Amino acid sequence: MKAPRPRRAVFAVRGMSCATCARGIEKRLGKVEGVESVSAAIMLNQVYVDYDETKIDAERVTEEIRKAGYANHVVRQGG
Numbered sequence: 575m576k577a578p579r580p581r582r583a584v585f586a587v588r589g590m591s592c593a594t595c596a597r598g599i600e601k602r603l604g605k606v607e608g609v610e611s612v613s614a615a616i617m618l619n620q621v622y623v624d625y626d627e628t629k630i631d632a633e634r635v636t637e638e639i640r641k642a643g644y645a646n647h648v649v650r651q652g653g
Contacts, residue, residue: 580610580624583632584650585639587621590614595644602642606630620649 590596596614599621603612608629613622623635632648639646 578626578628581627582622582624582652583635583648585621585623585636585646586649587614587619587639588645590616590619590621590644592616599639599642599644603635603638606635606638609635621646 587599590599593616596616599614600612603609603621603623608626609623610626611622611624614620615622621639625632625635632651636646636648
């Protein structure tokens, strides 16, 4: 059985203004089960997350970013 392809979501994040902020978000999300990769783009105020939708959804990722102290919302989801 072939493993499902990861799903990608892009989140707009307010307040992520430095490399330390970006690393904090990447580190926190990297520990969440189902998150396969995370990349934060400071200049765009966006976080890109590839995840296994059988284990986690975009709403839970939004919640984790919020727990890290940043307002955010999904701007794009895809396969």
